[in-house]
Amino acid sequence: MSQIGKPPCDDGAIFHGDVSLPCSVSSRRWTLVAAVLGSGLAFIDGTVVNVALPSIQQDLGATTSDAQWVIESYALFLASLLLVGGVLGDRFGRRRIFMIGIALFALSSIGCSLSVGVGQLIAARAVQGIGAALLVPGSLALISATFPQSERGAAIGTWSAFSGITAAIGPVIGGFLVEHYSWIWAFLINVPIGIVLLLICMAKVPESRGSGGRSPIDAMGACLATIGLAGVVFALIEAPSRGWLAAPVWMAACIGIVALVLFVWVEGRSAAPMLPLSLFRERNFAGANLLTLLLYAALGGSLFFLPLNLIQVQGYGATFAGAALLPFIAIMFFLSRWAGTLVDVFGPRLPLVVGPIVAAFGFGLLAVPSVGSKYWTTFFPAICVLGFGMTVTIAPLTTTVMNALGPGLAGTASGINNAVSRAAGLLAIAIFGIVLTWAFNARLSHELASVSVPKELVSSVITQRQKLAGIVIPGGYPASATSTMRHAIDVSFVSGFRWVMLASAALALLSAISAWILIAERSGRSVDEHPGD
CATH class of the missing domain: 1.10.287 (Helix Hairpins)
Known part of the structure; x- marks a missing residue:
């Protein structure tokens, strides 16, 4: 859940791809199906695993840092190899690299499900991240290589619609499987999709390569x-x-x-750098990526801890926790077309200032709920406000990035911005973990100093501090003592969670300030297609 739906600039990567290959209508349709399923694999994994974390933590005896690594090992290789994955497809064949990515992703998903220790799970997730780095750019490149410019609008509409559906139902299905069966199904759900996808690619999807020939690999x-x-x-x-x-x-x-x-x-x-630094001389491009770094750090870092709060502290089931962000996704789905017109009406700066400010207010509202808060009166309005703020931001952000450097560099610009959004979440989860752990330990020490429970129970809890809200209270103690201790743990986690939400709100406000300073009131390309030459 640390990444909801498609990241910024995916659409731009499709619109500004290479000239399409001559192929049949049937091939185009099957290519679109493959792209939808391929993106679906990444979207489902990015949301379902977060919902499964509390169950994984309990079954494998994992600490919170272990749970972070389950997410971070995947995100690390996806973020750092995403741009290389696109180059590999251009050089060796997009379908070939796409299929290799699918195979790696499916096999590593099986490895995740067979893990009996958290170390094995983290290693399998790292391999899964490598597969995703080959899979994600390939799913988009296949559309641009197969559909002519005149048909890409319809293709991207279909792709976006199914991406929205996937983002909506993925966490719910994953939560249901985790709650009623086991967390291993959060990974095994990828396998049949991967098999079907490989069969489609082998039989129906044409091969293509980049127009630049043998693209150099950095x-x-x-x-x-x-x-x-x-x-x-x-x-x-x-x-x-x-x-x-x-x-x-x-x-x-x-x-x-x-x-x-x-x-x-x-x-x-x-x-031939994977990250051409000269592009950042263009002010709008630099400003848009700084905004992306700050805002997606806030989003990715905070939403990592939200399912832990909902499941371990508030006592919601995994299915309900998976559905908790449906309002966010619905708002983005229904208002994204409207948000896309904001740049035409107001220019890029205003929506890129207002959107993050609204998102900051949403993060602030997420800091309000305490232990035992009702979803509909606390989390629901906060998620709706956050969803509206992100909706106002994402389409203008994509437009700003794509317009900053001109059509010839639009694909590079979109890839960089996409990678920045993923790296932001990667770093934020680690940093916010420090914030939450610090606040949790400080509040827990205060709570334990004032409770009247057996010393052995206190010692047991202290030795499990690194599990945060996942601390397991041993049996054999009076119900009043265990209830008191559970309340102390929950209150301590909420204290840390509030600090994380406030930090997210601060990052969102900083992203609005960066947009106000760096983004021009009206979009327009101020450099040629090869800045720095």
Whole structure:
């Protein structure tokens, strides 16, 4: 649930792809089916796994940092290899790389379901992220390579509609499977879809390659980006439990920072960089990506912890928790076309300022519910406000990114913005984990100092601090004692959750300020199609 629906600029990647190949109407239809199913795999996985986390944490005895790694190991490789995945498709064949991605994704999903320890699950999720990095850009490139420009509008309408349906029903179905069967079905649900998708691709989808021929692959950039993000994320996730002075933590932080610095240096000197730094000289493009970084950090980081609150603290079932964000998705689905007209009427700056401010208000409302709050009077209005704010933002953001550099660089611009949104969520989940853990521990210490329960029970809870709301209270104690302890744990988690929501609101407000400063009142390309040349 850390990524709801399609990220920004997916539409632009389709509209501004290569000239289509001559192929039959039947091939186009089957290609669209393959693209919908391929995107569906990624969308379902991005929402269902979050709903399954409380069950995974309980069954595998995982700490909160372990639960973070279940999400982060996948997001790490998807974010760092996403741009490379597109280049691989251009060079070696989009259908071929797409199918490799599907196979990796399906096989690693089986590996996830067979995991008997959290370490195995994290490793399988990492492989799944690599598969997604090959799968996601391929699903979009296939549409642009198969449909002529005159038919892409209808194709993208169909793709977007089914993407919305997938985003809506995926968490609900996943929550139902988790609640009534097991968390392993959150992963096994990918397997039959993957098999059908492979059969369709082999029989019906034509092969295509990029117009640039054998596109160069920025292997050094990809490796440095992966090492850099991995080092920083490892340090951020492990510091609350190990301490910042622990050798693995500070060494990972140093390696990550050095790798990211080298990444910037290499990209600035590479003949074919995966991240052309010269593009950021265009003010609208730089401003749109800064807004994306801040706002999607707020969204991805906060929504990681929302299902934990709903299930572990509020006591909702996994099915209900999976359906909790349906209002968000419905608002985006029904108002996205209207939001797309805002740039034409007001220019890009106003909606990119107003949208994040409304989203900040929604994050602030999510900080209000306490233990035992009713969904319809607390979470529901907050989610609706957040959904409206994001809806006002996303279409103008996509338009701004696509218009900033001109048609010749639209595909590159959309890919970069897409990767920025995913990297933002990756980093935010790790950072917000520190915030929530700090606030949780501070409040729990205060609560435990004032309760009258057996010392052994207090000691048992303290040793499980890293599980946060997933702490298991041992049996054999009076009901009054266990109830008191459960309340102390829940109140402590809500205290940390409120800090996370307020931090998200602050990031959203900062994104609005960045838009006000950097985004022009009227969109228009102010650089040529090869800035920096």
